[in-house]
Amino acid sequence: MELSLLIACLVVISTVTSTGGKSVASVKKQQKDETTKLVQDFCNGDSQAFNKLVLLFQNRMFSLAYNYVKNPEEAKDLAQDIFITVHRALPTLRDKTKFSAWIYQIGINHCRNRYKKLQRQGYFTSQSIDNPDHPVHLTGTDSPEKELERQDLIRVVRSTIAEMKEGEKEIILLRDIQDLSYEEISQILDVPIGTVKSKLNRARLSLKNRLKAIRPNL
Amino acid sequence: MKLNCKDCRNLFTRNLDRDIDQSQRLFFYEHLGGCRECEQGWQDFKNTVQLLQELPSLSAPPGFLSEIQAKLETPGLRQKIMSWLSSRHRLAYSTVFATMAIGFITAGLLHLPPFGTQQSSLENPGLTSLAQINDPSDSSKRQTQLAAASTNDKAKNFYPGIPPLSEYESTDHLSGQSPFFLVQSSRREPEGNFMNFVSTGSHNRSSSSSILPDISSYNSQIARMRQLEGQRITPDITITIRAHQQESDLLQHLICCKKWQSRMIRDNILLLTVSPDHLDLLRQTLQQQQTSYSPSYASNTRPGSPKKMLMVAVHLQ
Numbered sequence: 078m079e080l081s082l083l084i085a086c087l088v089v090i091s092t093v094t095s096t097g098g099k100s101v102a103s104v105k106k107q108q109k110d111e112t113t114k115l116v117q118d119f120c121n122g123d124s125q126a127f128n129k130l131v132l133l134f135q136n137r138m139f140s141l142a143y144n145y146v147k148n149p150e151e152a153k154d155l156a157q158d159i160f161i162t163v164h165r166a167l168p169t170l171r172d173k174t175k176f177s178a179w180i181y182q183i184g185i186n187h188c189r190n191r192y193k194k195l196q197r198q199g200y201f202t203s204q205s206i207d208n209p210d211h212p213v214h215l216t217g218t219d220s221p222e223k224e225l226e227r228q229d230l231i232r233v234v235r236s237t238i239a240e241m242k243e244g245e246k247e248i249i250l251l252r253d254i255q256d257l258s259y260e261e262i263s264q265i266l267d268v269p270i271g272t273v274k275s276k277l278n279r280a281r282l283s284l285k286n287r288l289k290a291i292r293p294n295l
Numbered sequence: 296m297k298l299n300c301k302d303c304r305n306l307f308t309r310n311l312d313r314d315i316d317q318s319q320r321l322f323f324y325e326h327l328g329g330c331r332e333c334e335q336g337w338q339d340f341k342n343t344v345q346l347l348q349e350l351p352s353l354s355a356p357p358g359f360l361s362e363i364q365a366k367l368e369t370p371g372l373r374q375k376i377m378s379w380l381s382s383r384h385r386l387a388y389s390t391v392f393a394t395m396a397i398g399f400i401t402a403g404l405l406h407l408p409p410f411g412t413q414q415s416s417l418e419n420p421g422l423t424s425l426a427q428i429n430d431p432s433d434s435s436k437r438q439t440q441l442a443a444a445s446t447n448d449k450a451k452n453f454y455p456g457i458p459p460l461s462e463y464e465s466t467d468h469l470s471g472q473s474p475f476f477l478v479q480s481s482r483r484e485p486e487g488n489f490m491n492f493v494s495t496g497s498h499n500r501s502s503s504s505s506i507l508p509d510i511s512s513y514n515s516q517i518a519r520m521r522q523l524e525g526q527r528i529t530p531d532i533t534i535t536i537r538a539h540q541q542e543s544d545l546l547q548h549l550i551c552c553k554k555w556q557s558r559m560i561r562d563n564i565l566l567l568t569v570s571p572d573h574l575d576l577l578r579q580t581l582q583q584q585q586t587s588y589s590p591s592y593a594s595n596t597r598p599g600s601p602k603k604m605l606m607v608a609v610h611l612q
Contacts, residue, residue: 139353278304278309282340284347
């Protein structure tokens, strides 16, 4: 009796899991199809399609920009510049199904250029990891002390990412922050999947060592 | 197969992604069990990745889309330029650019002959006598060469702070068809032995260092030089001499000296074209007389550039 119950439970769990996996994949596919349709609509002259594309990708682009340059104003301006470039260059996109990888490529290029510009202006040399210039306000259910500690840790992590090397930073942002697949990262950075994996491992080790140096009790 | 620490660290991400086979995983955990450092590294690695994945997602600030639309409606500088060039002014601009390009090329071809100005002057090293200069068949060619030489010297002789000096190479002299063309030598001669410009015809190029006056052609020179009276001349230096008694001797000496070229402008004004190297000699010659210099600094300094011929007016009072 107990054995049959156990088997039944396992069957139910496996069914739910497989259904959930399928639903995540189908949601991703549905999003991709929707994006492709919006791109085609924009290329056919529908200006509202571009607004919908912006709404679909604005948080991702802003997050990418913010984690790259670590300044909300610069990140907003940077993300808007990305969309302006997209608006201008979208009709030239050959494969409309690869819009996601394409917009990330534009985003990464814009971030690199803006980061170098800010670096030349000495912006990052005047910034310190321990200086909470731009705190990220979060709402949590923990106690104020824990919430404060958590916010501080998040700030340290973001600052450490922003100070990493260009290649390491980009691969961590794309994989761990943007949650993109290895295939997508391979397309965006134009490197083989094996290289993506090895670079990601090195970047994570580097981040771990940097965080460990700042916060020994990681 | 046992793993070393480096191999173990290289497997961190693959193990986290469950991207390694069973045997590799066994070796991986076997190494972690025996290596405290790698075990600690693995724990920290997992914590780091977890921390990254738990970072709160960021949202674009309010008004993000409307600001993009505002930026899109305001054309950028590049778009303005491109739209301007691509519309009604395109033909006009291309015409202007083409005209300018043709103009520059033509000007370059006219002002830059295949052989430089110095070579042009070297082509006629024998221009030392009045007879050669007066040859009408060679006149136009020589004028072109001298005009080019004058332009070149003007560019070289720019010295800020020095008062502007007249230039005897001016094309005004050429347009007046004066027989006294002065051609600066293209190479410097040893000091004291040579005339380094074309003579007036009274003497030939000579290696003599003597400054004794040659009075054989004195009267004919005076007569010829007087023809130049009335020509507008601005000398670089004016030297006024009070020499009542030895006036004729001094005048004769100055006219016949082979170190400079001379011409009589009036009865009491003698115009000398003197090389800067011989200016000191002229000063020494006139040292015995009561002299005054205009400009005053010319009494002890050398005005103008070292290569420029000086026009000195000697005024006998």
